Amino acid sequence: xxxxxxxxxxxxxxxxxxxxxxxxxxxxxxxxxxxxxxxxxxxxxxxxxxxxxxxxxxxxxxxxxxxxxxxxxxxxxxxxx
Numbered sequence: 001x002x003x004x005x006x007x008x009x010x011x012x013x014x015x016x017x018x019x020x021x022x023x024x025x026x027x028x029x030x031x032x033x034x035x036x037x038x039x040x041x042x043x044x045x046x047x048x049x050x051x052x053x054x055x056x057x058x059x060x061x062x063x064x065x066x067x068x069x070x071x072x073x074x075x076x077x078x079x080x081x
Contacts, residue, residue, distance in 0.1 A: 020065035028055035035059040 027033035036049035051057030
């Protein structure tokens with residue numbers, strides 16, 4: 001039973017690692033990939049939106065797994081010098 005649970009956890013981890021390798025950027029959770037909040041004026045027309053602070057208006061964010069991978073590579077490069 002525990003072997004099956006650990007195998008499922010390993011498969012999930014491997015799948016997330018493959019996802020981070022194939023697509024390192026995901027949509028921003030705050031603006032949902034729009035790059036900012038859509039603001040309407042009094043007449044209901046779209047107004048210039050301020051860019052999202054989390055993604056800086058890009059609509060994309062670096063995944064946590066990819067961020068950990070980049071950090072570990074930087075540590076390895078710094079230690080190898």
